[in-house]
Amino acid sequence: MAKKSPKPLPELNWLEPRLRISRAISLVSLAALAVLLVAWNLVFTSRHNTPGLGAFAIICFALIPLMIVALGMLLGSAKTHIWACILINIYFVHGVLASFSPDKAWLGYAEIFLSALLFCSAFMHTLWQFKYNRKLAGEV
Numbered sequence: 001m002a003k004k005s006p007k008p009l010p011e012l013n014w015l016e017p018r019l020r021i022s023r024a025i026s027l028v029s030l031a032a033l034a035v036l037l038v039a040w041n042l043v044f045t046s047r048h049n050t051p052g053l054g055a056f057a058i059i060c061f062a063l064i065p066l067m068i069v070a071l072g073m074l075l076g077s078a079k080t081h082i083w084a085c086i087l088i089n090i091y092f093v094h095g096v097l098a099s100f101s102p103d104k105a106w107l108g109y110a111e112i113f114l115s116a117l118l119f120c121s122a123f124m125h126t127l128w129q130f131k132y133n134r135k136l137a138g139e140v
Contacts, residue, residue, distance in 0.1 A: 008140060015132045022125035026073060026081065029118040030066060033091060036114060037062045040107050065090065073122075078129040081122040088122070091115040 041059045065087050072080025095111030098104055 009131055009135045012132065012135055015128050015135065018128050019125065019132060022121045022128060023073075023076060025121035026084070026118060026125055029114050029121060030070060030073060030084070033111070033114040033118060034063055034066050034070075036107070036110055037066075040104075040111075044104065044107060076129075078126045078133075081126045081129070084122045085119050085126070088115045088119050092119070 038059055041055050041062065045055060045058075069080050069084045069087060073084060091111055092115040095108045095115060097108070098111060099108030101108065
């Protein structure tokens, strides 16, 4: 069987704008998802279900995973973007479950959209970052 030749890496000037755009989309969608979760629990959740500091405890619990990856994403770490891809599935599933609620379905759809956007942009950023690093290392 004939061996396949490796596919050549794209040029650096092709990768650089894609890295910037995918990183910007990742950060914006991460921030928008955090804002959505805070607004959802402060404004759109009925207070009788969460008396006292219950809403703030729920917000803290929902934001902890996002805060864990936020610093690494701000610093531009490709490995943190990989972890964000894995972690964001929790919010996607939560959005799907919330979309079945007739009165809060739009919040679920917004969470699905933002988590899918974050997943795709973080995935593409990781892919392009590794290709960029390989190209910088001199690989053809």
